[in-house]
Amino acid sequence: MNWWQRLTHRDRMEDRLSAELKHHFDCLVADGIRAGLTEPEARRAARLEFGGLTQVAEDCREARGTLWLESAGADFRYALRTLRRAPGFSCAVIATLALGIGANTAIFSVVYAVLLKPLPYVRPAELVAIDTHLREMRDRFPSLPVTAAAFTEFRRSSRKLAGIAAVGPAGFTMTGDGEPERVFGARVSANLFSMLGVMPEHGRAFLPEEDHPGRDHVVILSHDFWMRRFAGDPSVVGRGLILDGARYEVVGIMPAGFLFPTGKELHPLAPLPAYDDLWKPIAFSAAEMRGQLEGWDYGVMARLAPGATIARANQELDSICAAISKTFPADMRFTLGARIKPLRTVYSGDVRQGLVTLAGAVALLLLIACVNLANLLLARLGSRGREFATRAALGAPRLRLVRQLLTECLTIAFVGGAAGLALAEAGTRALIAMAPGDLTGVRAAGLSAPVLWFAALASIATAIAFGLLPAWQTARRDLHENLKEGARSATSGRRSGRMRRALVAVEVALSTGLLAVAGLLLHSFVQVMHVDKGFNAERVLAADLDLPEKRYGSARGTALFLSRLVDEVRGLPSVVSAAAVSALPLTGDYNTRMICLESDTKILPDRPVASYRVVTPGYFGTMEIPLLAGRLLAAEEPAPAALLSASLAHKLWPGRAPRDVLGLRVRPGGADVDPVTVVGIVKDVRGDGLEKDPLPTIYRPYAQEPFESMTLVLRTARDPGALAPAVRATVTKLDRNLAMPNMHTMRQIISSTVARRRFQMTLVLLFAALALVLAAVGIYGVTSYAVSLQTQEIGLRMALGAGQDEVIRGALVRGMRPVLLGIAAGLVTACTGAALVRSLLFGVGALDPLAFGGAVTVLLSVAAVACYVPARRGSRLDPVSALRAE
């Protein structure tokens, strides 16, 4: 028989082995009888000579070399039986493990999708993103998008880049068949798709000559838009679309799942739409090409040439930039610089720190689960001591027992891991659902092969981690002691009790760290939400409007339309006031201008940069932004006028009171721009999220400078969301062909700006809560075990007159000692954790007393309850029966 047959025909082989040994035995008996013994005598003699038959058989099995495999199978079956026999223990263990593995796998699937998974492009490691900066302005603009001129020069001169493509946002109103619709997408260099290595599934990519103005009336549709608008009809390729009144030919359709940067991913100052309906060639206009120090509008992607490194390519770009800087006008001697980073970071962006924190928190949870499992296993080992002693007495080698224990752990890990995977599947879906919208890549999270590997490895590592300690104890312990009467309460029990208390201390220490970090994030979140926004966000509805000048004949016509619309919605029931603004607070603002003084004759690098917004009358009243000095903008301003935010006034004229700058004039956008008069100073509002300092802002009257895209704001007396249908109806009434506005309440906008922070905090809090539950279970288990060991002692002390209180106090003191120790050690863990998440904190110190105090208080109270319950049970014992207990 070969080894395989021996494994597969185990029963037959066992039969043969015993037949062989039996034959030998029978021969011995026969010889005895031949020598003159009676049959019983002969049998007895044979048995004596033969020795332990099972021992011989076991040695034979071992000699075959496949014993370890066979016994692993046996151990596995035995482990399953053992687990079935103690359902309570098994459920606790498997649930704990499933929780740990499940949570870790779910988080890993997100980490993998966002940070580790290769981008869905050809040779993604070669792809990079490029941004620029002006050395003199780096304090205010650490990073700028690329100008058309600089991009073109990069493309012309670089040898280290095999391909380079620029990307800018695009939005059109599509008319023709069906309702007019706003469609979004991007202008891209014609070579973008071939550079990324992703080609259209139908039709073709752009041709090089389509990258020139006049030949650029072609579009490629996204798969989603094609399905939604054209029901996946391939014949749409070659057809024409009417976009902003011009005809564009559809030349291709991108495949589903084509990854393209959205939002601020490629560059925060060159935001792209949140989704893409279509792409068109970028075809820089002559005007775009002329701007040397303006038009920082394009995100740039590139592919490194074979053999080129980022460092080398950076050097090359630096020298190209130096050459470009020499061509700047003499009165604007700025130094251009460029920086290359892997394209991967564009998609993972600044979420790395947050995700690493989450991964750390969830790993800590698994560690706590491990400690808890080791504890449970130790407790169980205590009650199985006699089983092991008996098996040792029957000849099982110690190593064999240790192996048996580890097999049991692996079995638990296997079952727990499988349950964990089920949990992870659900967890991943929940994570995708609750992830903030700007966390691209999360949507692709799922149980892929690497994630499954991770779960398997985590399970095995866990099994070894929590099984090693009990196994080591078994190997070390004098097993025979367990067979002696009363050994349970003697040394072995005490030793494992000590071990278990140590484990509780470790568990508490880890939980303290996790709770403190969760506390820090929670406190930061509260701080963020309580930040002074500078306006009142309650009961405000915002509607984004797109008002192309062409539609209303002239700028004046557009302004008339908007003012009619504002007047109409102001008359809607429950609307308190209404106005329009070019960009809402908190939504991020990319229309920024350098503000020069009236006396400036050229751009000075140290002039402040401000957000530029145009407003209709009533905006400040509607948003409840306080006026600090001067007056608000009137409907008809006689001369070019502006309001400044307090911080902008301070930057322009440091040391002057707001009142003293009224009537002064500034040039927004450059020294050659006509000056505007400051008529009032208003309070600063948070412009780019709650966590960033307010942007200095300049407000101009809409009537003097109409914008094509405006946001209608309404303050309402009741729930603002309920007003949306009425606003839509009003828009349709005034212009049937205007694309339907996107509507949000200000609260929704605030909620989405803190989405990422809330996501992070919720998860860490969840993990901390789970850790707390595990710690409580651990403490409870150890204390009840200690009380059960001391049943006799308690009985004796109560018989001698000790009161219930004394008994409870004793148990509490013993139970809380490891907890206190753990908390002390945990504060050190917490400090480390706090240092690691420092960059995620807002408005709280890394050693925030509230978070740390809170963590300690919560742990202490939970631990006290977990100790008190078993202590009280112990004190309720009837002294007589307690004394009689074993």
Added chain:
Amino acid sequence: MKPVKSDLPQGTLDLLILRVVSLGPIHGYAIAQRIQQISRDVLRVQQGSLYPALHRLENRGWLAAEWKESETGREAKFYRATAAGRRQLQAETDNWARLAEAVGLILTVERGAL
């Protein structure tokens, strides 16, 4: 007449078994008998050593086994030496002879001979 269990140098039992089996197909009990007989009762192989050794040798491919009727009319497992087993026996025998000669030389050396 002492029973031999671990007193035999490591590997010696294997050599004895190989030698006995190489004489012709034989079952376990008979192997023990034969060793005892040939050694004039000096070497007694215990079952506890014999069978694990047999299984080990079979596992290494030096012995092959088949079940057939024994002289008493019962089914028994008969071992025979494979070609590899015979080669091994030869090698081990040479080895043993060299070792025995060397040990003999040392034991018979006279005082002052070196």
